[in-house]
Amino acid sequence: MRRAGIARTAAVLLAGVFFSAWTSAQAPGPEPKVLRYAFRVAETGFDPAQISDTYSKTVAAGIFDAPLKFEFLAKPAKLIPNTLVAMPEISDDFKTLSFELRPGIHFSDDPAFGGKKRELTAADYIYAIKRHYDPQWKSPNLYLLENVKILGLSELRKELMAAKKPFDYERPVEGLQQLGRYKFQIKLGVGDPRFINQFADAGFLGAVAREVVEAYADKIMEHPVGTGPWRLAEWRRSSRIVLEKNPNYREEFYKEQPPADKPELAAQVRALQGRRLPMVDRVEIAIIEENQPRWLSFLGGEADVLTELPFEFANIAIPGNKLAPNLAKRGVHMTRFIYPEIAFSYFNMDDPVVGGYTPEKIALRRAISLAMDVDKQIRLARSGQGIPAQGPSIPGVFGYDPGFKSEMSEYNLAKAKALLDLYGYTDKDGDGWRDRPDGTPLRIEYATQPDGTSRQLIELWHKGMEALKVRMDFKTAKWPENLKSANAAKLQMWGVSWVATTPDNDTFLALGDGRAKGKANKARFDLPAYNALYEKQKALPNGPEREAVMREAQRLLIAYMPYKMDIHRIFTDLSQPWVIGYERNVFVRNFWQYVDIDTQALPGRSNKP
Incomplete structure (x- = not known):
């Protein structure tokens, strides 16, 4: 009887373990945090070599990584390393710039990589720069590079165009040299003290993998693959853009300095210190060109942020350039700025x-x-x-x-x-x-x-x-x-x-x-x-x-x-009370990774994708 009792007890315990494991597997995890807002103008695509409009570059800035970035809350604007180990070395005449990448940064997974993890290397930035010189892509930003005359690249472009030959990415040029797996150097014909700023624009000089471009060819605008915090999950042209966390994104943590002139924002910034970025799971962007439905979507709580309040609703939302009492009572936050x-x-x-x-x-x-x-x-x-x-x-x-x-x-x-x-x-x-x-x-x-x-x-x-x-x-x-x-x-x-x-x-x-x-x-x-x-x-x-x-x-x-x-x-952004840490830095396109959603404060809204 004793052995039978032990056996029964063991069976009950084992069944309990299995039941606990099963219920844990079936129990829903925490709801994904979704940031929803709208563009007022449609995008054109997401290839850094082909885009110049603000809206496409905003999305691209979340997917791709530039070597540098502007600190999110710094005023005046401050450049800091992004994928680099330190700020680039710049010669006294501003004609030589040397970059060293952090090892261990990986692209988002894509079939173009053949099932292998793909590390970011210096060759990717060199390739990204050369693509602007390739006539195939008709880069609208080529002039920014030609202004400083990267030695040999314009000459190579002209030579191959005259010969009606495709651009030769393998041809070495003096102005763009790989010095190691993680190091590259740029030599200019014109010393420009401010050229370094361009390396904070991921929608222009974000790292691109050659395998991806060659795999998707003329469809590359639809298939952006980068090392940034986001990956493109869904795109319905001129209608809807959905971004999800890049599972391969490196460990980056929130370390912004609290602003002295905005006490409420400062308190939120202090609360976010040390959080891993990005803090939300998805970004859903609707394209709403008409102002009234965009305003009403925010007013009804369907949008978390309203960037650039439509001017015809200024007298309703910010009479006398102050937040309307009904919005203030709801806990809506206002950010006002002269757009650059x-x-x-x-x-x-x-x-x-x-x-x-x-x-x-x-x-x-x-x-x-x-x-x-x-x-x-x-x-x-x-x-x-x-x-x-x-x-x-x-x-x-x-x-x-x-x-x-x-x-x-x-x-x-x-x-x-x-x-x-x-x-x-x-x-x-x-x-x-x-x-x-x-x-x-x-x-x-x-x-x-x-x-x-x-x-x-x-x-x-x-x-x-x-x-x-x-x-x-x-x-x-x-x-x-x-x-x-x-x-x-x-x-x-x-x-x-x-x-x-x-x-x-x-x-x-x-x-x-x-x-x-x-x-x-x-x-x-x-x-x-x-x-x-x-x-x-x-x-x-x-x-x-x-x-x-x-x-x-x-x-x-x-x-x-x-x-x-x-x-x-002069624009005014509005954010809902459940959005934590929102601020507008006009030189940081991708604010998404710096904000959080307080799901407990959501007014009964489902966050399910």
Whole structure:
């Protein structure tokens, strides 16, 4: 009986063990933490060699790793190592940059790697840089590299293009050398003290694996594979982007410094210290181009963050530029900032109607620009959320002069009419509309998008042109379609914005650089005198001499008016009370890894994917 009792007891215990193991396996684990928000403009793809728009580069910055990064909460902006063991070694003349990678960093798993873990090496960064020189990819950012003349690469590109041969990635060049498995060196023909900033832009110089590019070929925009904290889990073009944690992501821990000027954020930052990054499991991005549904999705708790509050809801959400009481009562957080960008309209300088460098063409562009009421644009289309732009310079970066004033912000119909009359843009056929000096009809075509803000801007342009008696037609298309047409020089005028990727005004002076035609320089402006000034300022260290050259370059761009630069927009981001650690650093595209979701504070919302 004793043995039977022991046996029964053992059986019960064993059954209990099996039951416990089974229930543990069946019991749901913690719900995944999902960060949900929306882009207001559709993406184009995720290949660093082919993208230039903010939204695509934002996603790419989460997937790929640049050698450097900007510290998330540092003010002013501070560069720190990302995949490097230390900051790069830079020669005194800024012409030699030496990089050393941290061993043990791995790409996200992909069939292109044949089932093996793939370590990041110096060769991957060398390959990523060379891809911008490969004509196959039509890199919109090549000008940033050609500006500093990486020794031998431009020459190799030209030689192979002339011979109609594919780009030779194996051909050694003096300016790009691998010094070991984890070391590489770049040699420049032009010493640029600020070129190092480009190595914090993962959407431009993020590490790319050659096997992946060769495996997916012309479909590489759809198959980004990097070493960053995220991997692309789902993509429905112009509709939905889902990112998941990269299981191979290295150990990185939260160590941001609490900001002194924001006590509530400082408390959250202290609570996050030492947490492994990223802290959320998924990022779900909806593409919602219309402002009202994007605003309502946040108001209804469906979105965790609302980046760039639509201007038409500013009076509701932030009356008097303060958070509305009903939102404050809910625990919503507000982050307000001047965006490092210029919203502008450009003229295609290759266009036979609005382009050209002769006095009558300059007069036409100046007159059209003088007919845009920027103050009214800020007041009506932007709900007061902006300040007038005076030229290719933005607040908060080196080269900005707050005392500088120019015709850019002027609204003067009388002066505009006088310019048109003086240079022969008069009504020659009696139909009530101005014609060109040669008697042919004057007709301007302006490209735009099907969203509320664009419609308000169209109305302002329409009123200004009607007052001048200048015909202006509006051609509406989705933003990615307009971008493609702009790159191909098919648009006569288009309203867009340009955003700084580094805390330096060179980003905006590049809008007039002749070598960047069709890339940053959508206007295709190409003036030798301007190009010389742009080149000169790049080589100078920060100081009064460089500022003087930058001002002279600005004046030339204003005088020839290839761009009508309107405003610097002031944006407000809103985050829900369950989002912890949110702040906006305009030079850090991927904020996702620095925030957490308090699932206990969610208002009954399911976080299941």
